[in-house]
Amino acid sequence: MSKNSRRHPISGNWATLLLPIADDDSIDYAALEREIDTLIEAQVDGIYSNGTAGEFHNQTEEEYDRIQELLASRCHAAGVPFVIGACQPAPAIMLSRLRRSVALEPMAIQVILPDWWPVTNLEAIDFLKGASEASEGIPLILYNPPHAKRALEPRDLSAICTPCPSVVGIKLADGDASWYEDARAHLAEFSLFVPGHHLATGKQEGIAAGAFSNVACLSPYGAQKWTDLMATDIEAALDIERRICSFMDDYIVPFRRDQGYSNAALDKLLAAVGNWAPVGTRLRWPYRSIDAHHAQRLRQAAHAIVPELFSSRLA
Template identity: 50%
Template sequence: MKPMQAHEIAGNWGTVMLPIREDDSIDFVRLEQLVDRMAALGLNGIYTNGTAGEFYTQSEEEFIRVSELTADRCHRYGMPFQIGASHMSPQLSLERIKRAAAYRPSAIQVVLSDWFPLQDDEAADCLKRMAEAADGIGLVLYNPPHAKRVLTPEAYGKLKKEVPGLVGIKCAGGDAAWYAAMKEYAHGISIFVPGHHLATGIALGAHGAYSNVACLQPLGAQRWYDTMLTDLPKALELESRIQRFMANHIAPFIMQHGYCNAACDKLMSVIGGVADVGCRMRWPYRSIPASEAERLRPVACELIPEIMNASA
């Protein structure tokens, strides 16, 4: 499988979440079943070790097992895949990138070191070293709203000039002016935005999503993305209902009850019922009770049946 160029990184990508046992260990039997199922669904791609994959809790041995398992299944199915090699330590991230490159993924996902926010020259130096470690495989930079430094379109453009191997980003997106600035400064970078904003993003110039909607129902999210390419007004109408569901029934867990984003991603996977992941988060993060998924499933089925009722 060849590494992807920026223009090839597009669409609906589903995340590999970790099934966690009562003793806080990863259930690799269930994980293998999950990856097998996702790799066979026909998504645009899947990826490991993002926020919902709880990369920040994994030992290096666990990182290797998750990466190897995913790479093996995706190569078998011919499924594009990316490996998240992020780590709070830039030194450990470099080692993860070197390991990830050996699996020949479509791209490798990274974060900038941010215990102290990096200045422009430090950020460029960080990504240059990461690109060298990636051995010709493109980098996708995670720059979420909770990053200590949220990059501007101009900053992305500077990084792209310094690091040609930067092929994609995951970010919050923005308004029409933000997309216009990205078009001016950040040519050659694939823009991935939050899943529940994807139709609007596609209309303005985004390329895809590492999708929270795919956490809920990966095949439903894929069919929604396919609709964006053929009937954008229809996709935008569905987006309005997806956003209503997120705002009214998912966001309160974060805004009012203080759960982390990944806990909501796992909750949505249980609501959708496609993957045997469960709501359990790894210590020290709190888990949303599974009873909330039972409560919200009929709400989701009524509000967004096109997502919830998709089947292979």
């Protein structure tokens, strides 16, 4: 396979589905439908389901199917690209989810590596080859976040993904200048999706196809305008990125660092700060949720630090 030959047109600002959870711990599907419609109206580059913030690890299979069918029907009707997350810690359940998702015709399907016991590189290759067969030609994106049992460096990601023909992209954490150098050396043929709040840096480095974006949790409209700005004024986009990171570091990260809240709790807090959809901050039991009363204080800070994400124009 020649260099860059498997790169896929999937790119840009991808907004995640966050599950609205009712007081009785059920999924509020009416609110979820309104959330999808809002993301479609925001004209994001695409919508994806069942990332970490979508609480893929805490759903029944019946709930999984209903979520994906709702997303697929709304996106097909509106002509909006979508990616389905078939992620699940158990590999047999993940492959079953993947097979069921094929019929919904997403642009791609996202998977994780089996996650109860860390897989070796050879085991990871076996799993991804099996996922490639099950996907029936639909491209796969490997989700390898920092909280995975094995958060892999570019060399290992290349070693496990290159033998698996359907893997066209990787969602991963980025790093410093040396990490970007390694990524260019080992992952040039894959579409790479960096953390949303680092997307301008990833674009400047010439390595990022896009982001499955936490910034879209805060403001899908603003995240899309910011992503579009990167094509015309990367310096302005980098300035916005610096201020986004400042807001995250000073106001959001402390909830995880000092109080132990999960990344999913942080993403739902961001959505409450942005106040763009009826998501709420509640996570499913037994995971702890950040009280929604924090959102108003943080909303004032977000508007002060990165007003561009909430205004009608960026420049």
